[in-house]
Amino acid sequence: MANDFPLSSGSVGVVAPLSARFDTPLTLKSGAVLPGFELMYETYGTLNGARSNAVLVCPALSGHHHAAGVYADAPNNTGWWDNLIGPGKPLDTSKFFVVSINNLGGCHGSTGPVSANPDTGRPWGADFPVVTVEDWMAAQALLADRLGVDSWAAIIGGSLGGMQAMAWSIHLPARVRHAIVIASAPKLTAQNIAFNEVARQAIITDPDFHGGHFYEHDTLPRRGLRLARMLGHITYQSDDLMAEKFGRRLREGGRKFSFEVEFEVESYLRYQGDKFAASFDANTYLLATRALDYFDPAGDAGGDLAAAFAPAMADFLLVSFSTDWRFAPARSREIVDALMRNRRNVSYAEIESSAGHDSFLLDDPHYHAVLRAYFDNITV
């Protein structure tokens, strides 16, 4: 991998996506079997001789493998967690070998609804099996095998990504030494599932959805995806931040007594919705929100989160953000509590931030200092 300006810029520089093909069938939690699949990933830094410095970055809802650096042919396409990953950054690629992945069911090259169903030769569409966080973990583990990584120095993720880190710590405990779980939750609340359901209904009821087979109709459920993203955006931000960013400001002049875009916040939401609808697959959105809904390690362990974490061997870092109401600090505290009951090593930081759930993607100095302190103490 090219590493053009390693130390001066703090960027991993130009990167290229990689793909791994797996031809062994994967049985999913639902019982469905994927005959074979492909995973897109990127790596930053170098795997050391002892293979002890690998860190897995797990994506959140709309995340993918391009977490750091830029592409040679797209110098403005910076990775989604570039502020965190790079030489001299908190997740320091001069120390760690970082692997970032596009999960199964994704829409950035890994096998998913847009891929061809081997049975029909046409895109899977709505027929792509429902995947869970544990299925993602199983596929990630096959990639780890392929890369020669027996045990990750750390697995890090925010939100849905944090759930993947938790799943590893529970189901493959010997393969993760540190789990870093940011702005996440041990399971979604009814309110949180409800938001996901509204987003899904926006997509499913779009006439252009065609039961998930819109590819064949050469269209896409743009309106549904837009609404889903607009709703998501509202919930990922805080009331305070929206007041700060937009307030009640009108775009131009006074009221027009119309339903056109008049308030700044409307313009922002429409822009975000349009951008997302043009770049993200509707079926992937349905799958990823369902994976969020289903994640419930306590439910799989008789309702007891501490019992769920009993197999865990990793050390943990939990981070939450004060204004995150979709994955509130109290939810992280539940995880901390369950880990303490198991006498795990765990640290917890609750960062003051006005940016709501999205804070985990930003580079708040305290947040990054916490991550840096934690990563610096990981021995490789």
Added chain:
Amino acid sequence: MSTLDIRIDHDVIASWVAEGARVLDLGCGDGELLRYLKDKRGASGYGVEIDVDRVIAGMKNGINVLQIDLEEGLYDFEDQSFDLVIISNALQTLHRTEKLLREMLRVGREAVVSFPNFAYWKHRVAIMDGHMPVSDRLPFQWYDTPNVRFFTVADFEALCDKLGIAVRERLVLDDAGKPVTEEHNFLGSFALYRLG
């Protein structure tokens, strides 16, 4: 407070910690004490700290730090889940003194409390002179002190008595870090208690 004093405090506390004990350190600051107990006594456990910069310092020190507001109480922690719950030089910075002391002995089999003695004779002299005391053990001006509770050795023992908390051991130190053997509330500037 000088480094020497801290080391004396930490040595006293370490002598009250059994080998391999599970310890909860409330108001752990930069984690020096927990780190010391880990290295010296093989202790394990967690530090609790509200200030994010100290949380980061604690993590750099390689201890488990939990950023929790102690004014909430210790509801996260199970009954009798620690051998020892420590609050070292921090009780005076918290409002809900009684609740916290009770909680410490709910969560821990024993508790250690250390605090500056406001009735130390030099502090009394300062008041006699008409000013709030500023000393090695009270190194703050009245307008920027983190302390919100001002109490003495005598006051603390009266509260333990009221709450039915047994004092197992007590060590009161003077300004030089030497144990005080008489007139503790007058000659001592810092007190350490082992409770439970």
